[in-house]
Amino acid sequence: MSRRYTVTALPKRAWVTMAVLGVVLPLILGSALPWILASEAKPGAPLWVMVGGPMLVAVVSAAFMGWGMRRLEVEIVEGTLIVRAMIYTRKLPLAQLDGAHARIIDLDQERAWAPVLRLNGVGLPGVQIGHFRGSPFRRRLFCLLTSHQRVLLIPELHGESYLLLSLEQPQRLLDALRM
Structure with a gap:
């Protein structure tokens, strides 16, 4: 026999933080990409990798946390x-x-x-x-x-x-x- 106990709902500010990390931050990074690409290129990794990498990490992290927050x-x-x-x-x-x-x-x-x-x-x-x-x-x-x-x-x-x-x-x- 299994007995479940309901976890208190997540506060709205936690969801807002995840939205900022997963949506707003990548949008800011994405909007900065053309400006960075137009600036003087520096040797090393391509600029789209330098900006796209953090964007991808932010989106994946927020998605993972959003999934995890449903597993309480x-x-x-x-x-x-x-x-x-x-x-x-x-x-x-x-x-x-x-x-x-x-x-x-x-x-x-x-x-x-x-x-x-x-x-x-x-x-x-x-x-x-x-x-x-x-x-x-x-x-x-x-x-x-x-x-x-x-x-x-x-x-x-x-x-x-x-x-x-x-x-x-x-x-x-x-x-x-x-x-």
Whole structure:
């Protein structure tokens, strides 16, 4: 049996940032191409490569992030909590999670739990996904944050590892962890 938990919707500013990176930036680079080509040519790589390369990277990166932002899932399958966030997947048996100490927090009020250092993840305005360090730095955080309100904080039983999840109904998952 599988139970799914809805992730809080992405903030509009995250989508705007991706649009700027994937559409506006390439348009600016593309409009600069004729001006650069008309200027004095320099030895080395062709100018269309020097401008077209960054344009292509911007478009592909934005498309990849847009696809990844649609892959945000939290579910329990056969006694395992599975968190899928873009290219990251975290699978943890429920027995490894400390449901008794899990709680719902507001990161704007409890800044001590906010991610501080991104190790391997994505950070856009209003979105933090992947592996982070907290404060103190020994705290390892796996984040799927699309909002700072109603964040489910789930400690793992061993070590200083925690999950931070933005869910529409965090109480449902909290209740499932405590069963």
